[in-house]
């Protein structure tokens with residue numbers, strides 16, 4: 001397969017279709033419109049592909065829930081305000097144990113905010129987001145290649161655990177083009193017994209989240225919790241960059257992690273030993289891996305395009321064993337590597 | 353000295369519109385401003401801009417305004433009007449905002465007969481997000497999400513808001529106009545004035561739909577866009593007054609008191 | 610090596626195409642590349658720009674706070690970007706419609722009357738390709754044959770006459786720049 005130059009939004013669309021996504025519903029919102037338009041253009045040319053422009057994000061999430069129940073691979077996408085609207089449906093998918101992919105190309109918030117790249121939806125994504133006791137698996141890709149790979153993996157994980165999976169990127173990732181190579185998707189493994197295809201002559205099935213008896217509902221919650229624990233134990237992903245000799249480690253994900261790498265290059269040129277810890281799954285957060293790093297390093301700096309959300313996960317992971325600094329630029333500001341390098345340098349000297 | 357026949361309405365701020373050349377929003381803004389001036393309601397007016405190209409309407413209209421989330425303008429207007437019955441409350445909405453994501457809010461505020469006014473811009477596309485299909489996109493019309501043209505079997509039919517809402521008992525005044533010609537602009541202004549007057553008189557829900565050119569996303573020149581409204585769009589969305597119960601409501605009020 | 614370029618102009622001038630074709634050819638030359646367009650409401654009202662980073666190592670930020678090259682196809686772009694360009698960098702400008710010149714003396718200027726040249730060829734729409742000819746020659750990042758191959762791939766199914774016109778336009782811009 002040759003390298004192709006595509007935008008992040010289009011890459012997600014192409015990877016999804018290659019992974020077998022056959023149903024997409026969405027409502028226009030910048031900066032992810034190219035993804036919706038890609039699905040409109042390309043799903044109609046694949047066999048069994050259905051594209052639906054919904055009347056709202058609420059409708060879109062419920063449309064994909066229905067399509068998922070029939071056994072199709074499904075996806076919806078939006079950006080921050082629209083993701084808020086989807087929460088009702090995401091909660092419902094988690095409750096009904098239905099797989100599906102939700103893409104959030106984050107923009108500046110709260111409220112209507114703006115359309116610049118931001119990372120203010122980390123809490124919403126990693127804490128479930130909607131009502132009730134549930135989690136969604138969340139990927140935080142940092143390159144276009146990762147967008148391609150993780151989109152495909154997201155479909156596999158969603159099926160494996162029968163749960164919604166979110167791809168959390170931002171306007172920069174969505175708009176930017178980089179060369180990518182699409183890998184070969186794995187064959188789908190999803191048991192027909194979970195699909196609603198009409199009972200025929202067999203026993204009819206029910207997919208539901210309504211469980212009126214509290215004892216039964218409690219057991220359902222524990223069942224989900226056990227599933228989430230398996231995910232925590234097996235599915236965390238992260239990258240370490242120049243941490244071997246590092247005296248200070250930046251913790252950042254997505255676009256922030258790219259900027260951090262740029263800053264690290266500058267700092268290392270000046271002789272400062274700085275590394276990067278980049279969570280790739282934001283939920284489950286690679287907590288143990290980060291704690292392990294704290295055995296040899298005690299100076300961390302969290303960098304996010306928000307006022308500090310992943311910061312809380314880093315604090316929970318490090319449990320007070322290390323010093324944690326923070327630098328944030330919320331509201332759609334994308335800082336330069338030079339700016340971050342200056343901030344890190346100050347923190348580095350202070351501790352050394 | 354020459355007599356001044358044309359000047360900036362008082363409640364139109366000294367700002368340059370960010371709209372594309374030939375866009376109908378600029379005209380509609382100006383008309384709303386002129387009507388507010390003429391009716392002398394600047395002090396009591398509260399406007400609600402949409403999520404849409406007109407999201408920055410508060411940069412242009414010099415009245416109190418509050419942002420609504422996408423499609424929720426009529427719900428917000430209802431809340432405001434209920435707490436402030438003497439305020440003149442209007443929402444300004446695009447076709448995606450009003451007839452897709454916000455159809456529930458617009459439908460039910462109309463059905464409750466909220467004493468509010470809606471200025472509804474129908475440009476047959478989603479302008480702000482780059483030309484996707486709107487509920488009002490006409491059959492066969494190409495948009496970025498209907499690359500093969502809108503197909504009735506998969507995307508359904510253009511939503512006719514005036515026809516729909518005028519069938520609700522809760523509505524009082526509903527008219528559809530177009531701003532693609534000087535005569536059309538004059539008519540639109542009269543309609544907007546009538547709609548606001550309906551609210552001032554406490555007669556109930558009013559809505560003016562305005563067929564409005566979007567040359568950018570129609571991929572036409574401004575002149576061709578105006579022609580397209582005549583030749584094509586207004587065939588699907590006929591102009592005219594769909595409902596005018598103002599006299600009837602007034603009479604029954606008088607009889608009751 | 611890490612070189613960043615901004616292409617900027619009116620919506621209809623094909624500036625995004627300039628950036629995309631350049632990024633495409635740099636990719637085929639084996640470089641790491643990123644392409645970042647301006648988007649959304651920013652584009653309302655008519656100006657567009659894109660930023661291309663080309664490097665022989667992983668590119669971290671696709672944003673250019675100090676671009677090495679800026680290609681300005683209209684006057685507003687010159688005003689927007691003249692103070693961003695790095696000291697010693699080069700500004701390419703469409704001298705057919707950009708009458709002003711940057712006030713800085715520490716940058717090089719490559720003025721190409723690509724609008725007039727395109728009109729002489731009978732098609733104003735190739736002004737961007739003419740400018741690309743000059744850009745490719747002057748910067749030397751990508752050989753001309755690699756660039757032309759990319760243009761061919763991108764234009765794909767277009768007619769042969771279009772391909773020939775592009776080739777001619779590119780050569781005119783390429784030859785306009787003296788070694």
Ligand SMILES: Cc1ncc(C[n+]2csc(CCOP(=O)(O)OP(=O)(O)O)c2C)c(N)n1
Pocket residue numbers: 027028029030057081082085112402403404405406421422445446447448449450473475477478479480481486
């Ligand atoms: C919940 C939510 N979804 C999506 C958007 C993005 N969005 C902003 S405006 C708009 C549609 C605009 O179209 P229309 O209402 O027809 O107005 P126009 O721009 O054409 O005037 C959309 C989808 C948003 N702001 N909020």
Ligand code: SF4
Pocket residue numbers: 370371372374375376377405475479480565566567568569653
């Ligand atoms: S995109 Fe269309 S509706 Fe929006 S400002 Fe431009 S012409 Fe007007």
